[in-house]
Amino acid sequence: MPVENTIRILLVDDEEKFLKTVSERLSIKGFNVMTATNSDDAITAAKKEKFDVAILDLQMPGTSGSELLKILKTNHKFIEIIMLTGHASLDSAVECTKSGAFGYLEKPYDFDKLLTTLKGAYEARLKKKYEHNQKRTEDIQKLSLNSSSPLSFLEALARLDDGEK
Amino acid sequence: MKKSTDLLKYESLAFFGKVNASISHELKNIMAIISETAGLLSDMADMASTENPVSPESLKSYTGSVIEEIQRGFNTIRQMNRFSHSVDTPITEVNLIEMIDLVIQLTGYLSFAGKAHVHNCGDSKPFVKTCPFLLQAVIYQALVNQFKNGGPGMETTVSVCSQDQSIWRVIFSDIEQDSAHVFPDDNTKDMAEAIGVKIICTANRLELDIPSSIETVS
Numbered sequence: 001m002p003v004e005n006t007i008r009i010l011l012v013d014d015e016e017k018f019l020k021t022v023s024e025r026l027s028i029k030g031f032n033v034m035t036a037t038n039s040d041d042a043i044t045a046a047k048k049e050k051f052d053v054a055i056l057d058l059q060m061p062g063t064s065g066s067e068l069l070k071i072l073k074t075n076h077k078f079i080e081i082i083m084l085t086g087h088a089s090l091d092s093a094v095e096c097t098k099s100g101a102f103g104y105l106e107k108p109y110d111f112d113k114l115l116t117t118l119k120g121a122y123e124a125r126l127k128k129k130y131e132h133n134q135k136r137t138e139d140i141q142k143l144s145l146n147s148s149s150p151l152s153f154l155e156a157l158a159r160l161d162d163g164e165k
Numbered sequence: 166m167k168k169s170t171d172l173l174k175y176e177s178l179a180f181f182g183k184v185n186a187s188i189s190h191e192l193k194n195i196m197a198i199i200s201e202t203a204g205l206l207s208d209m210a211d212m213a214s215t216e217n218p219v220s221p222e223s224l225k226s227y228t229g230s231v232i233e234e235i236q237r238g239f240n241t242i243r244q245m246n247r248f249s250h251s252v253d254t255p256i257t258e259v260n261l262i263e264m265i266d267l268v269i270q271l272t273g274y275l276s277f278a279g280k281a282h283v284h285n286c287g288d289s290k291p292f293v294k295t296c297p298f299l300l301q302a303v304i305y306q307a308l309v310n311q312f313k314n315g316g317p318g319m320e321t322t323v324s325v326c327s328q329d330q331s332i333w334r335v336i337f338s339d340i341e342q343d344s345a346h347v348f349p350d351d352n353t354k355d356m357a358e359a360i361g362v363k364i365i366c367t368a369n370r371l372e373l374d375i376p377s378s379i380e381t382v383s
Binding site (some may be wrong): 018060108 | 193204205209212227234277
């Protein structure tokens with residue numbers, strides 16, 4: 001199965017035509033895409049479904065893309081985020097990077113560049129998750145060695161559970 | 166008028182930059198849609214040459230979308246041109262309705278903009294002799310204040326009414342003043358003062374009294 005088929009994308013932009021066209025192009029390339037026209041809908045969608053990468057427009061009415069970036073990064077540990085903007089500035093790029101954005105593209109952008117950035121973001125997510133799981137396995141091994149009884153082992157294990165499914 | 170000229174050099178330049186940035190943002194959005202739609206049509210053509218036929222409805226819908234966006238681009242460039250020419254003459258006679266209409270279009274490019282309509286209360290055309298650029302800046306800031314306070318879904322009507330022969334009153338409806346967005350700021354206050362515009366702004370009232378002629382302003 002091509003890697004694109006396994007990548008779940010949340011695409012958020014208040015320009016509906018843009019949203020429709022980009023999601024269709026990404027779908028043709030095999031990605032699983034869900035769209036939202038505002039931040040509130042995006043937050044709800046991210047609560048219901050798990051996404052690997054979110055592509056966010058920076059300037060949207062209501063909750064802005066940069067605020068949405070912070071919310072998604074806080075609530076979804078492994079999600080990677082790519083920002084899109086028609087209003088690119090060094091300040092906003094720095095702010096988004098500080099808030100944890102993986103990439104920052106200026107509209108209109110080259111579609112191949114978006115694909116490359118998407119794949120890079122997915123790889124970063126996999127790496128982050130792998131490292132997290134590896135650390136967790138090590139922690140569990142340490143716990144099992146140090147626990148005096150099966151019950152204390154289970155209690156310590158529960159404390160390790162961060163709720164990430 | 167010395168004060169107006171000075172202001173044109175400083176505060177107005179910032180306003181000019183802000184509006185131009187919002188126009189370029191709009192044009193980039195349009196170009197992004199056209200670029201993506203052209204890309205999609207190309208993807209569809211590739212697919213058609215292999216195994217998947219392309220439906221004529223899809224082609225029609227996407228080419229229609231490109232045509233609409235090009236039209237939107239032309240309109241934006243037209244507004245940009247009107248706005249750019251507002252600095253041609255320091256003092257001139259302008260139609261308030263036309264000016265407010267342009268300001269509504271310009272604020273429409275802001276991400277937080279709601280909807281606004283202009284309404285002429287009387288039968289006569291409201292002409293004023295003023296510094297068009299400064300008046301435009303003051304009305305723009307008033308409308309921006311409206312949208313910031315009212316949120317993205319807000320609708321407002323901007324009415325132009327004759328007070329007496331020397332004053333036109335511009336009234337903004339559906340006022341929701343939020344202390345976080347105080348209007349007018351110092352720059353807007355300075356610009357309004359320079360052209361004799363009186364700003365009346367309270368919790369549920371936003372009005373601008375504009376003199377029919379700047380020459381009568383002391």
